Amino acid sequence: MIVVEELTKRYGRTVAVDGLSFAVRPGHVTGFLGPNGAGKSTTMRMILGLDRPTAGRALVGGRPYASLRRPLREIGALLEGRSAHPGRRAADHLRYLARSNDIPAARVGEVLALVGLQDAARRRASGFSLGMAQRLGIAAALLGDPPVLLLDEPVNGLxxxxxxxxxxxxxGYAAQGRTVLVSSHLMAETALVADRLVVISRGRLxxxxxxxxxxxxxxxxEDAFLKAVAR
Incomplete structure (x- = not known):
């Protein structure tokens, strides 16, 4: 699972995340909610080792992300749908990721089919619509068949x-006993897919x-969310 313990991030005098603690447990889809600027993206970046915490720590399966030998086998992440190099073909983008994490090449075709991009495998990412780019990002997250998924606004463009x-x-992923954390601004969609919620505002739980x-x-x-963040 994902564990965040007293996580803090400061940028000069600005506190983006302030002593944040929570756990995302297996077997549930956990919605990660907060207003713009609440610290959701910063928190997710610290979980993935992209930003260094000022204090506290974030663990995936009991370990910091930076210590994972093959991270795509441990946690699949989508932070930005258009992350593939625009000149690279979809299949080649995934093959590169697979090789870097010792994932069998056959898995590339499996995830392209899973996200509905099998017919676009040889197309360059520059020609993808926003929705197709988002599906390719989800394919990359699923590539290592990881026990943990972390997705930021995954329905964007779909x-x-x-x-x-x-x-x-x-x-289905959560029903298999895996851990799913999904950040979203869409309250109606979150209500349909999530079992649990972690809500933050101004960097605090x-x-x-x-x-x-x-x-x-x-x-x-939506009504409960607006009341909670107003408090």
Whole structure:
């Protein structure tokens, strides 16, 4: 699972993440919510070792990301859909990632089929629509068949069919006993896919609860969220 312990990130006098602690457990889809500037992306970057914490730590399966020998086999991540080099073909992009983590080459074709890009395997990323780029990013996250998924706004650019497909994928992943953390601004979609919520505001934890617990007494998830972050 993912464990965040007293995680803090300062940029000069600005505190982006402030003593944040939570755990993302297996067998659930956990929604990661917060207003713009709440510190969600910074937290996810620190989990993945892309930003160094000022204090505290983040662990994946009990270890810091930087200590993982083959990280794609441990955690699959999507932070930016258009991460592939624009001149590189989709299959080549995934083959490079597979080789770097000792993943069998056959897995490339499997994940391209899984995300619906099998017919675009030889196309260059520069010609991809936003939705296709997002599917390629999800394919990269799934490449190592990892026990943990961390996805930032994964439905961005997906059409309704793609959103439905992704929802089923995430639920199926969690049903296998894996760990799923999904950041989103879409409250209605989060209400449909998430079992649990971690909500932050101004870098601090606001709530860590099941969706039912968080929404209790409110008209909707959006209503509960707005009240929580206002407090």
């Amino acid at each position: 059409d309704p069919e793609g959103v439905h497909w992704l929802r089923a994928l995430l639920r 606001v709530a860590d609860a099941t969706v039912a617990e968080f929404v209790a007494g409110a008209a909707s998830l």
